[in-house]
Amino acid sequence: MTRTVYVNGEYLPEDQAKVSIFDRGFLMADGVYEVTSVLDGKLVDFDGHAVRLARSLAELDMPSPVTTEELLEIHRQLVSRNNIEEGLVYLQITRGAPADRDFAFPDPEETPRTIVLFTQNKPGLANSPAAAKGASVISIPDMRWARRDIKTVQLLYPSMGKMMAKAAGADDAWLVEDGAVTEGTSNNAYIVKDGVIITRQLSNDILHGITRAAVLRFANEAQMQIEERAFTVEEAKAADEAFTTSASAFVMPVVSIDGQTLGDGAPGPVALRLREIYLDEMRKVAI
Template identity: 80%
Template sequence: MRTVYVNGDYLPETEAKVSVFDRGFLFADGVYEVTSVLDGKLIDFDGHAARLDRSLTELSMSSPVDRDELLEIHRELVRRNGIEEGLVYLQITRGNPGDRDFAFPDAEETAPTVVLFTQSKPGLAESPQAETGLKVISIADIRWGRRDIKTVQLLYPSMGKMMAKAAGADDAWMVEDGKVTEGTSNNAYIVKNGKIVTRHLGNEILHGITRAAVLRFAREAQMEVDERGFTLEEAKTADEAFVTSASAFVMPVVQIDDETLGDGTPGPVARRLREIYLEESRKAAI
């Protein structure tokens, strides 16, 4: 049985409880992070901790735990649950004010709710999908405008995943004003003539921690990177494509809607970036 963390306590998952009046449950009033674990160590932890602080600040929430406390909780959960490869999920909500009200509660009177749990994912780094690639469909992006804040309001991305599943695909790329924004739970990229193209940072997409690392590694490897919006048609005629996320690392895309990219197998740029990312991230893991 898993051990989870709730508001300062390590508990068996069957004993963990959060109030029905918690604003995360009632209003999706909370933020989250997911940190990967490889070889029992945390990948890109500092990036996730920094983005967590930013998300909390954007929602006028104070952080109930500092970076060092957060690291210790992550490590303790990894240790207690024997995680070699997997994920640590963290969620912080505005807490339980004791009743339901649209107005934010007084932060002095209502403490945030902090929950963490692990997910064991043996073979995370050696995913079979990295060898076959993903098939994605395109859907309209109708989410709220502040996608740079990593909130727990994930209903439309979940619906997008189900649309993809119904179409026999693996994921969906969202399109707004003619340009691809991102995948349902990942950042999106295309490759044309060796150049990597991915959407520029802004309120329209999540500022991916894996995205930042992958682009840094790409530039260090002398790959050309162009951070700009790209159209769905550009994507369908690209040489290759891929996505990045904390749980998928670098994952090739081989089909967009009904268009097969290249020869239908993962391309060399995506393959190489996945190798580099895994190698460098393991070296830097804590």
């Protein structure tokens, strides 16, 4: 069945969807994106993603082409039209396609933004075999630009990081700057030592993860101890357990770092409990 996508106000078969070759998202990565999970045919933490989208657009001085209410309806329409029970909705907004390529921003009154959404069907997203097994990561230098708090479409280096991990026989990579882990290629990173959850504090250095915020809230409600601070790779290797959070993988246990096994090599109890809590709680409030 042909997937239905959304492009600039139209619902179209995916093979009929087109954007201009002059679009600044294509030419200059001048755009932002969000990914919202779908569980049981409902959107997980849509409001959080909408708030972060607005922040990213504002940081780039890019007016939104739609209201939050319109965006919610588009998400729901795509979930319905594509019969998504478990999966993802990808959203991208770029500064649009001016008359010709230019480094200077085009006049927003003369150049409408480009907005694209599509779904990805992911059966078994919640009951992931990978989460039961745990992931392996390698550490690599963080060579991205300094505004990682803006969720832009500049994803070349994270993609290269995932390929470095694949070449090393690992599942993913953690990015390291000045000796400390910033985050994963597409997720926030955590370690657990003596029952304490440790994760880097919010700043321009990392993405302000929507799943991160929810998981830390649930951990606090469960009276788990949390420290928001930087941690080193060596500290991570000596941890009792580790995990990542993201909209597409929820809470993912990490069982080895740079080939060194954590604990007994199995997903740790804190990560597994947080994954269970997160899925239970988010299902209750999905819309």
